[in-house]
Amino acid sequence: MTPTDLAGPADGGTAVPEAIAAFAAGAAVTPVWRNVVGGLTFRIARGTHPGGAVFVKWNPAGSGESLADEERRLRWLQDRFPAPRVVASGADAAGEWLATGAIHALSAVSPAWVSRPDAAARAMGEGLRLLHESLDPAACPFDWSVPRRLEAARASGSPVPRSLHEPPAIDRLVVCHGDPCAPNTLIDDDGSFAAIVDVARLGTADRWADLAVASWSLEWNFGAGREQAFFDSYGVAPDPERIDYYRRLWDAT
Secondary structure, eight states, rough: OGGGGBBBOOOOTOOOHHHHHHHTTSEEEEEEETTTTTTTEEEEEEETSSSSSSEEEEETTTTOHHHHHHHHHHHHHHHTTTTOOOEEEEEETTTTEEEOOSSSSSETTHHHHHHHHHHHHHHHHHHHHHHHHSSSSOOOOOOHHHHHHHHHHHHTTTOOOOSSSSSOOOOOOEEEOOOOOOGGGGEEESSSSEEEETTTTTTTEHHHHHHHHHHHHHHHHHOSSSSSHHHHHHTTOOHHHHHHHHHHHHHHO
């Protein structure tokens, strides 16, 4: 992903897929997000659900993104790390969908936190540190390593520059988020980390696979000058070689 490929809020004119309307069963459906492959996220007011709402992600058929992958990872994360709980899922010829319970917290790119970018950067650093330190990579069934990513890119027909074939030595093997961009961190009212979302790529990898991209996304969403707050919160000095490599790998895969 490059800065010009950023996802963003969905507007009120967004069409609601039939499967989502059927799941809502007459409850109010509000579009909240559109991703770079045409996937949509909706908020559905469901008074019978704890918290009063669910969020439903829908990806069109052929998008290349798998909500089934995300569902498996969310179920594995349950009771291991703060993330949405799966409510229901389904698929039809038009696409697939995944419903999860609402979390009382705001995305790092909500207006409340865009106006406080250093606080958002610190919460992102805190969240990744907790993720990387609290989960045992030996117990994780999912792989986000460089070989796995290069293999997936080749299988999809994406060109992989030769310069990416020899990654830096692994600094620390951890369970990575896999898509650690700012919108995928939720922040509590007090500015502390609350949860992660959009975990379809979660898996074991060098921690810099997350750190390089998360710090990059600060510039896309908040402008320059926020990386130091992020790295200070995580508790690591920037590693220019690994940052450069994993940012180029992100663009290529």
